[in-house]
Ligand SMILES: NC(=[NH2+])NCCC[C@H](N)C(=O)O
């Protein structure tokens with residue numbers, strides 16, 4: 001009886017594409033490759049389109065990216081699993097590019113965070129570099145191959161895509177396809193609490209906007225979002241890339257992840273960040289990375305999958321108060 005009328009209320013919702021990237025060779029552990037399937041089996045598609053969420057949402061499931069490792073003309077020793085990493089992100093970049101070209105918000109489910117080297121590259125290419133990056137993470141993920149202590153690609157994706165750092169990758173093979181055109185000033189971090197010394201140096205030198213947990217405590221999320229968006233999208237005309245590492249959340253609420261760091265943002269703050277970006281109308285790409293269904297007890301995994309689902313829901317316009325509720329001013 002209410003179906004039609006209620007559906008028409010939700011017509012403005014953007015088209016969405018969901019892409020899974022079962023890749024975990026960018027970090028030191030296995031398990032993150034299972035996250036796309038685990039999140040889908042937890043009921044993602046249903047919770048995006050059911051009645052209280054958004055019954056009219058146009059969601060296309062693009063399945064999982066197929067990838068294989070690159071044949072290298074010379075070996076790379078300072079980056080772990082380089083051939084696998086490059087083989088994967090080249091494909092990810094192409095898929096993300098074409099989903100965004102279709103006019104869809106591209107939601108990419110990792111995999112570890114190294115896959116964002118591909119998602120950002122594809123997004124940047126689709127928008128001629130006019131994107132703003134909001135990076136929610138305990139870590140800065142901006143090591144260059146030479147500054148990294150671990151050699152893990154998931155600590156390096158931002159250096160791969162940032163214009164000012166492109167020469168740090170020039171000696172590495174099989175990356176001619178890359179488009180490192182996003183300037184560092186278009187990036188803002190929220191939630192940092194485990195930043196390597198050289199990463200701090202890079203952030204300071206390039207003048208990247210970075211809100212650590214200390215600033216989250218001092219300012220609160222609404223003020224941080226206001227400041228971050230003002231810097232990275234001053235004319236309010238950029239396509240926003242929201243890259244969400246689940247370890248940005250406190251491990252109490254998202255324990256099933258490979259490199260947890262205590263003292264993080266709450267799920268409520270995480271959802272608030274995503275809702276705030278959604279409300280700009282310019283969310284172009286959303287990554288959800290580093291869920292590891294192999295870490296911890298069953299209850300930990302379930303909790304983490306639900307947190308991931310809640311964040312993805314917010315990225316498609318779901319409002320906790322009920323989507324069409326009007327807020328009195
Ligand atoms: N996406 C992540 N969880 N990254 C963790 C990176 C940790 C450390 N900074 C490294 O370079 O290896």
Ligand SMILES: [Mn+2]
Nearest residue numbers: 138139245247
């Ligand atoms: Mn992290």
Ligand SMILES: [Mn+2]
Nearest residue numbers: 113137141245
């Ligand atoms: Mn990360």
